[in-house]
Amino acid sequence: MATLLHLDSSLFPADxxxxxxxxxxxxxxxxxxHPDGTVVYRDLAATPLPHLEAAGFTAAFSAPEDLTPEQRAAxxxxxxxxxxxxxxDAVVLGAPMYNFTIPSTVKAWLDHVIIMNRTTGDESTLKGKPLTVVTSRGGSYAPGTPRAGFDYVQNYLxxxxxxxxxMEVDFIVPELTMAPTNPAMADLIPLYEASRDKAFQEAADKAKALATRLAA
Structure with missing residues (x-):
């Protein structure tokens, strides 16, 4: 049965x-x-990874027999x-927009898993693996909106x-999430609700389609 890696990074609880x-x-x-399948869960906000340091970085470019104890551990x-x-077999990543970009915890995770000539390049061990990114945002940064150029989440990821x-990357984008709590955005609540409902429907549809495809 297929294995799903589920990553979250929001600072806030599910509700x-x-x-x-x-x-x-x-x-x-x-x-x-996949009732008999496996889900591996990692909460990058609840248990943040340390930032990549010199020992861990240089170890990726050194022969195993030349590593120091510090490099080996890192x-x-x-x-x-x-x-x-x-x-x-597939990955779902929650990466909300914070200050126009991804959470620092996601960046730390990426810095660890970017290993040249292993996870990158023509022979990447991740090539073709499906990954669905859920990137929520308080406003709208869609093409044609005033802040479209400030979206440093989707283009970076x-x-x-x-x-x-x-990887085979797909995005689900629930937006205008601040509309229900920001009086200045009250007129946008219907658009927020439509975006939220669309995101939930896309999540269900994409997960089912992906699971079916991988089981074939």
């Missing part, structure tokens, strides 16, 4: 986080298709994260996950 709610809906639909954690990603890793 206060659009990205967590949608990744949970994706997981639920996946599990309905690289062991990187390998654990890489193998977790490699062993998954497409560059790393799609171009560097060669």
């Amino acid at each position: 206060g986080s659009a990205s967590r709610a949608v990744t949970a809906a994706f997981r639920k639909a996946w599990e309905e298709q 690289f062991a954690q990187r390998l654990e994260l890489v193998e977790e990603l490699e062993q998954a 497409e560059a790393v996950l799609g171009t560097m890793f060669g």
